[in-house]
Amino acid sequence: MDAMLSFQTVYTMWLREMLRFKRAKSRIVGSLATPLFFLIILGTAMGSSYNIENYKEFMAPGIIAMVLLFSSIFGGISVMWDREFGFLKEILIAPVNRFCIALGKAFGGVTTAMIQGILLMIITNGFGVHYKSLPGMLLSIPIMFIIGIGFISLGIALATKIESHEGFQMVMSFLTMPLVLLSGAFFPLSKLPDWLKIAVHLNPLTYGVEALRFTLIGESEIPIVVCLVVLTSFAITTTAIGGWLFGRMEV
Amino acid sequence: MNAIVTDQITKSFNGFIAVNKINISVKEGELFGLLGPNGAGKTTLINMLSTMIHPTSGTGTVNGFDVVHDSASVRAAIGVVFQGSTLDEQLTGWENLDLHGRLYGLPASLRKKRMDEVLDLVELSHKSKLLVKTYSGGMIRRLEIARGLMHHPKVLFLDEPTLGLDPQTRLHIWEYIRRLNQEEGITIVLTTHYMEEADHLCDRIAIIDNGQVVALDTPEKLKSVFGGDVIILTLDTSEDAKKLSRVYKEAGYASISTEDQTVYLSVKKSEEVVPKVFSTAFTSGINIQSMTVRKSTLDDIFIHYTGRGIRDNLVDDITYMKYKLQTKRR
Ligand SMILES: Nc1ncnc2c1ncn2[C@@H]1O[C@H](COP(=O)(O)OP(=O)(O)OP(=O)(O)O)[C@@H](O)[C@H]1O
Ligand SMILES: [Mg+2]
Numbered sequence A: 001m002d003a004m005l006s007f008q009t010v011y012t013m014w015l016r017e018m019l020r021f022k023r024a025k026s027r028i029v030g031s032l033a034t035p036l037f038f039l040i041i042l043g044t045a046m047g048s049s050y051n052i053e054n055y056k057e058f059m060a061p062g063i064i065a066m067v068l069l070f071s072s073i074f075g076g077i078s079v080m081w082d083r084e085f086g087f088l089k090e091i092l093i094a095p096v097n098r099f100c101i102a103l104g105k106a107f108g109g110v111t112t113a114m115i116q117g118i119l120l121m122i123i124t125n126g127f128g129v130h131y132k133s134l135p136g137m138l139l140s141i142p143i144m145f146i147i148g149i150g151f152i153s154l155g156i157a158l159a160t161k162i163e164s165h166e167g168f169q170m171v172m173s174f175l176t177m178p179l180v181l182l183s184g185a186f187f188p189l190s191k192l193p194d195w196l197k198i199a200v201h202l203n204p205l206t207y208g209v210e211a212l213r214f215t216l217i218g219e220s221e222i223p224i225v226v227c228l229v230v231l232t233s234f235a236i237t238t239t240a241i242g243g244w245l246f247g248r249m250e251v
Numbered sequence B: 001m002n003a004i005v006t007d008q009i010t011k012s013f014n015g016f017i018a019v020n021k022i023n024i025s026v027k028e029g030e031l032f033g034l035l036g037p038n039g040a041g042k043t044t045l046i047n048m049l050s051t052m053i054h055p056t057s058g059t060g061t062v063n064g065f066d067v068v069h070d071s072a073s074v075r076a077a078i079g080v081v082f083q084g085s086t087l088d089e090q091l092t093g094w095e096n097l098d099l100h101g102r103l104y105g106l107p108a109s110l111r112k113k114r115m116d117e118v119l120d121l122v123e124l125s126h127k128s129k130l131l132v133k134t135y136s137g138g139m140i141r142r143l144e145i146a147r148g149l150m151h152h153p154k155v156l157f158l159d160e161p162t163l164g165l166d167p168q169t170r171l172h173i174w175e176y177i178r179r180l181n182q183e184e185g186i187t188i189v190l191t192t193h194y195m196e197e198a199d200h201l202c203d204r205i206a207i208i209d210n211g212q213v214v215a216l217d218t219p220e221k222l223k224s225v226f227g228g229d230v231i232i233l234t235l236d237t238s239e240d241a242k243k244l245s246r247v248y249k250e251a252g253y254a255s256i257s258t259e260d261q262t263v264y265l266s267v268k269k270s271e272e273v274v275p276k277v278f279s280t281a282f283t284s285g286i287n288i289q290s291m292t293v294r295k296s297t298l299d300d301i302f303i304h305y306t307g308r309g310i311r312d313n314l315v316d317d318i319t320y321m322k323y324k325l326q327t328k329r330r
Helices: A002-023 A025-030 A033-049 A055-077 A079-084 A087-092 A098-126 A134-161 A165-181 A194-202 A204-217 A224-247 B042-049 B071-077 B093-103 B108-121 B137-149 B167-183 B195-201 B219-224 B238-250 B270-283 B298-306 B317-329
Strands: B002-013 B016-022 B025-027 B031-035 B057-062 B078-081 B155-159 B187-192 B204-209 B212-217 B229-235 B255-259 B262-267 B288-295
Touching: A002 A025, A002 A098, A002 B093, A025 A098, A033 A055, A033 A098, A055 A079, A055 A098, A055 A134, A055 A165, A055 A204, A079 A087, A079 A134, A087 A098, A098 A134, A098 A224, A134 A204, A134 A224, A204 A224, B002 B042, B002 B187, B016 B042, B016 B212, B025 B187, B031 B042, B031 B167, B031 B195, B042 B057, B042 B155, B042 B187, B071 B078, B078 B137, B093 B108, B093 B137, B108 B137, B108 B167, B137 B155, B137 B167, B167 B187, B167 B195, B187 B195, B195 B298, B204 B219, B204 B298, B212 B219, B212 B298, B219 B298, B229 B238, B229 B270, B238 B255, B238 B262, B238 B270, B255 B298, B262 B270, B262 B298, B270 B288
Parallel strands: B031 B187, B031 B204, B078 B155, B155 B187
Antiparallel strands: B002 B016, B002 B025, B002 B057, B204 B212, B229 B262, B229 B288, B255 B262
């Protein structure tokens, strides 16, 4: 009975995100243009200027991870708008477990993020990026899920603490951008100076990029097992924290 | 049994006391009104009772459960229609109701039935497939009420349910509120700026000012405290009004208030008082332009307790509501 109710709550919140997604479809697909430009222009330019072979292949998993990160953090932080527009009251007043609400929200957001990630994977494939194998591409999907859950919960946790739009801007410039730049999405990890190497290894997104690299192009500098352990621990930790903070929210 | 009991319940925001040691008890099945000017603390009280914010001190129970320690049980027993919009504007009206029904565990068939029922009530059936962001302010309000009624809670909080609605819709909502209360036995607490609404609907009314209950009784008792008549005198200037009210106070009239050049006297039997009122004014050299006598209304009682008319700072409700919606959308 209780499990049934919890499931119903998670499903309801997921359903809401999907209903919103349905209406924002064109905008969300359109938002794939930027990463695609990145990949095509930067990937081609860097590859030819520095004579790196297959730079586009190297960069593609990084770009996919970047899109997942943006979409997830944004999805989590949208709790802030729910508060702004009052809808948060409607869900906080409901006689349901708040952790389940947060979880439903996370699943909804991660579905959106994964749709974007998968689309980008397919499109880049069509644009001449050669991925290793179909099973590899399929295996990337659960990895996208773990990456998404981790960052979406981080977004939810932040949203419970952030008051205003300025706060949102701060998150975007002081969290999201550094996470992308310090993730190894654009450069190999081996030749970095020590300080940068440490920063990159402390960044959970790095392990997402590396894991996708492993499944998509078949090579990664960090062993896949390490990547999976770090990503999973990150996802569990942020979900626990995000769910807990969300449960204590006042409006 | 009491549906709601508060014991010295208090809320302060950074030292500002919004609700100050309020003790009320609402009986099961009662329709209870909270009346008070803007900023009196009505919404804050409802937010505490609906577990949305924690009291700074004091306690409250709803349906027998403590609002802090057993908030989950409280939430399971209540429904709330908040003062501002809490709809998802990116979704249609229908979708908003559907999600609500799911959150409250209504099975599909019952959900559908209730949705049709409440959409019909607020006359939004034909708009239910449109996005809420295309709704007018009044339509948003109506949908909000419809949603709050959908799950038939034990205790229903309505924070200014009919603010900004046209008279016809308001009548429908009143009818439905009363039906819910009488036929379903739902305890209802509502706040309102409309005196006739409180008078018409409520079994008992608490008048709240500056976070405190200043009067609490049935509308009839409240009105009968001063015997039921109001004498309204229009004078030449507001100075005259102030002066005359002082004179009357010294002469022993208990309930006097002034507004510009008008003096209101609440009295038991106007026929005995009117001659004295005239002679007193005459002897103090104040000219009376006109005089009206009428049965006292809840408005008069309200002015007596809070020192101001309930709508002094509510130019008109639609403007007020639009303002509220706009400030939220910024
Ligand atoms: N979150 C908050 N932070 C600071 N002050 C607050 C907060 N919420 C309410 N207040 C203050 O508490 C007082 C009571 O507010 P409340 O909203 O309860 O009034 P109200 O009786 O509902 O008024 P209205 O009729 O305008 O809805 C106001 O002075 C308000 O400014
Ligand atoms: Mg209020």
